[in-house]
Amino acid sequence: VFVTLPANPGQGQVFFQSASPQFSSQSAAQGLQGFLQFPSQRRPVNGFGFSNPPPPLGSAQDPATQTCGLAPPGCVNSRYRSIDGTCNNLRRPAWGVPQTPYGRLLPYNYADGVSALPVSVTGQPLPNPREISLQLFPEKLLVDPIWNLNAMQWGQIITHDMSLTAGVTQSQGPGGQAAGTTLQGFGSDKESVTCCDDSGQLTSDAVTNPACAPILVPPTDPIQVPLGGQCLNFVRTATTRDRRCTPPQAPAEPLSVVTAYMDLSLVYGSSQGQAQPIRAYQGGRLVTLVRGGQEWPPQDPNVTQTCESAQSSNEPCYLTGDIRTNQNPQLALLQIILLREHNRLADTLAHLNPHWSDEIVFQEARRINIAQNQHINYYEYLPIFLGYENMIKNKLIYPGAKGYINDYNPSVDPAILDEHATAAFRHFHTLIRGYLSYISQDRQLIGAVRLSDWFNRPLILELGNSFNDLTRGLTVDNMDFSDQFWTSEITQFLFKRNNTFGGDLRATDIQRGRDHGLPTYVAARGACGLPVPHSFQDMTDYISEENVRIMESIYASPADVELVVAGSLERLVPGAQAGPTFLCILTEQFYRTRVADRYFYENGAEREIAFSPSQLESIRHGASMARLLCDNANDVRVMQPQAFRLIGESNKLVPCEAIPAIDLTLWQEPVGHFK
Numbered sequence: 001v002f003v004t005l006p007a008n009p010g011q012g013q014v015f016f017q018s019a020s021p022q023f024s025s026q027s028a029a030q031g032l033q034g035f036l037q038f039p040s041q042r043r044p045v046n047g048f049g050f051s052n053p054p055p056p057l058g059s060a061q062d063p064a065t066q067t068c069g070l071a072p073p074g075c076v077n078s079r080y081r082s083i084d085g086t087c088n089n090l091r092r093p094a095w096g097v098p099q100t101p102y103g104r105l106l107p108y109n110y111a112d113g114v115s116a117l118p119v120s121v122t123g124q125p126l127p128n129p130r131e132i133s134l135q136l137f138p139e140k141l142l143v144d145p146i147w148n149l150n151a152m153q154w155g156q157i158i159t160h161d162m163s164l165t166a167g168v169t170q171s172q173g174p175g176g177q178a179a180g181t182t183l184q185g186f187g188s189d190k191e192s193v194t195c196c197d198d199s200g201q202l203t204s205d206a207v208t209n210p211a212c213a214p215i216l217v218p219p220t221d222p223i224q225v226p227l228g229g230q231c232l233n234f235v236r237t238a239t240t241r242d243r244r245c246t247p248p249q250a251p252a253e254p255l256s257v258v259t260a261y262m263d264l265s266l267v268y269g270s271s272q273g274q275a276q277p278i279r280a281y282q283g284g285r286l287v288t289l290v291r292g293g294q295e296w297p298p299q300d301p302n303v304t305q306t307c308e309s310a311q312s313s314n315e316p317c318y319l320t321g322d323i324r325t326n327q328n329p330q331l332a333l334l335q336i337i338l339l340r341e342h343n344r345l346a347d348t349l350a351h352l353n354p355h356w357s358d359e360i361v362f363q364e365a366r367r368i369n370i371a372q373n374q375h376i377n378y379y380e381y382l383p384i385f386l387g388y389e390n391m392i393k394n395k396l397i398y399p400g401a402k403g404y405i406n407d408y409n410p411s412v413d414p415a416i417l418d419e420h421a422t423a424a425f426r427h428f429h430t431l432i433r434g435y436l437s438y439i440s441q442d443r444q445l446i447g448a449v450r451l452s453d454w455f456n457r458p459l460i461l462e463l464g465n466s467f468n469d470l471t472r473g474l475t476v477d478n479m480d481f482s483d484q485f486w487t488s489e490i491t492q493f494l495f496k497r498n499n500t501f502g503g504d505l506r507a508t509d510i511q512r513g514r515d516h517g518l519p520t521y522v523a524a525r526g527a528c529g530l531p532v533p534h535s536f537q538d539m540t541d542y543i544s545e546e547n548v549r550i551m552e553s554i555y556a557s558p559a560d561v562e563l564v565v566a567g568s569l570e571r572l573v574p575g576a577q578a579g580p581t582f583l584c585i586l587t588e589q590f591y592r593t594r595v596a597d598r599y600f601y602e603n604g605a606e607r608e609i610a611f612s613p614s615q616l617e618s619i620r621h622g623a624s625m626a627r628l629l630c631d632n633a634n635d636v637r638v639m640q641p642q643a644f645r646l647i648g649e650s651n652k653l654v655p656c657e658a659i660p661a662i663d664l665t666l667w668q669e670p671v672g673h674f675k
């Protein structure tokens with residue numbers, strides 16, 4: 001089913017083929033009413049050009065046979081997911097595996113059709129990303145009245161499960177990211193690149209290295225100019241072109257280096273090499289170190305590189321399934337919660353089933369941990385952001401369902417859409433707060449820390465009672481409002497280390513969008529079936545007059561307006577935390593993530609993989625964010641049942657024992673059931 005949309009300036013006809021039931025052209029004011037109900041059975045989606053049919057199996061374009069993302073020689077249909085996502089799709093065993101390109105809704109928009117950063121329709125460079133950040137995404141503290149900071153933070157967990165741009169580490173200097181970015185392996189000759197140094201000066205690499213695209217400081221910059229800064233660091237994502245996986249004249253396809261599946265790869269790793277050092281190989285557990293009577297992840301062997309703000313190599317610096325773990329304290333905190341949850345499940349399962357081997361206990365605990373996580377994501381987290389009704393209409397959730405939901409679709413590519421990872425989901429950087437509260441057991445504020453003091457330095461979690469106080473803080477602080485206002489902690493102080501100022505995450509997001517050749521705002525709206533603006537004036541239908549005027553003063557043409565920028569300025573769709581264009585992309589992504597996963601926890605089509613009906617019911621009844629926090633922060637005794645929502649009349653604190661739990665005795669097996 002192809003939908004032909006009205007022509008839009010500079011882009012010609014746009015063809016949109018959604019994998020998900022999508023919504024029709026609705027203005028934000030019309031809200032969630034009237035979304036089109038497309039049939040759930042769709043033509044295959046291949047992630048390599050939205051409108052093209054998938055390449056024939058085994059052909060040169062077949063991702064499974066490309067060297068970016070290696071397919072195994074053959075697949076065994078295992079009860080358990082592989083660590084690297086291979087063989088989830090038995091016909092296309094390399095779908096969703098690390099080192100494969102992001103999926104795309106729309107073609108690449110490079111200036112030269114191959115890899116050059118896009119330019120204006122006038123042929124001039126696009127406006128300066130830092131200038132856009134300063135003018136359209138300033139600081140103003142407006143907090144969300146309903147949802148807490150945990151809802152923000154959990155989004156980063158979901159993100160880290162789904163994608164990671166190749167070549168970008170999180171040990172990033174004040175230049176915005178990556179003082180010494182490591183390009184991860186696979187034939188890349190660019191071991192470590194710095195385009196703009198710690199003092200904001202262009203390096204020799206900046207001109208000679210094609211991986212460099214530093215963000216220049218505009219003359220109007222009130223922070224960087226007085227410091228004498230010339231630039232903010234920016235290193236381009238590694239692509240299929242860098243690795244010679246696509247022909248020289250084909251568009252460079254940026255790569256993601258983690259599994260696309262929602263499989264807790266951030267806990268378990270995306271490769272055997274990552275998984276091996278974090279497994280205890282005893283009792284099905286993951287490795288932990290006990291300090292101060294609490295369990296912590298093992299130590300990263302390379303503290304100074306991974307936790308670059310650490311003052312000594314003896315400071316805690318965690319090794320987990322994801323290289324970004326130490327980036328900020330709340331992220332590390334939730335990673336530790338998920339790690340402890342694995343071990344809690346493993347210990348219980350091992351106790352119930354003393355005859356199980358380490359491997360069986362590990363895999364069964366992993367399987368339950370992933371299922372709980374999927375349940376929390378789809379039924380607790382996503383409805384807040386995508387809208388509950390929208391999710392039901394588009395077949396992302398089935399509230400009240402009894403039994404299995406057999407909607408696995410092997411024709412849907414699980415690759416994470418670039419429009420999602422590089423534009424839509426990054427919009428939620430707006431939700432970040434600059435300070436983290438310490439909250440006591442009786443929910444009193446007892447302290448606070450500044451985010452930028454603790455980037456890449458997880459030590460703080462182990463000081464005194466910080467871990468528990470910060471866990472309560474996540475559930476008591478409001479998240480920031482979903483709007484155009486960003487905290488300066490990430491637009492002026494990102495990864496500042498010992499410097500006065502640091503990088504700018506919004507400018508980085510904008511530059512990353514160009515780096516990946518994202519489609520324009522106009523093209524994306526067209527692809528979503530939304531009214532396409534032909535002038536700046538047209539945009540005032542869904543973006544405030546004031547912001548449209550600023551865009552008009554920055555951009556040479558409405559056709560230049562970028563998805564990352566204007567998508568974040570749209571009025572929110574009622575009941576959701578994004579405007580219509582980003583909501584379309586997010587809905588499409590999370591539909592695909594669900595139906596492209598053969599191991600999705602609600603799928604019962606294959607008996608050997610499925611949970612039993614009673615186990616599934618127990619997961620639906622007992623998996624919750626509140627339970628996860630209660631069980632794994634070791635001094636959180638009361639919690640509100642909806643742990644992404646602020647405490648209130650309809651969401652009162654209750655003793656942890658009153659919050660439903662999964663009945664793990666349903667996993668007790670008679671001796672001999674497992675080999």
Ligand code: HEM
Binds near residue numbers: 509512
């Ligand atoms: C304190 C919290 C956070 C910090 C400091 C942070 C920082 C960053 C940084 C430095 C990058 C890489 C930028 C680049 O070089 O392109 C990034 C990427 C990203 N962030 Fe955040 N982030 C935070 C929270 C979140 C949240 C809450 C979400 C969504 C709900 C999110 C979504 C994303 C996405 C989708 C990417 C791209 C992932 C990829 O494919 O590589 N982030 N973030």
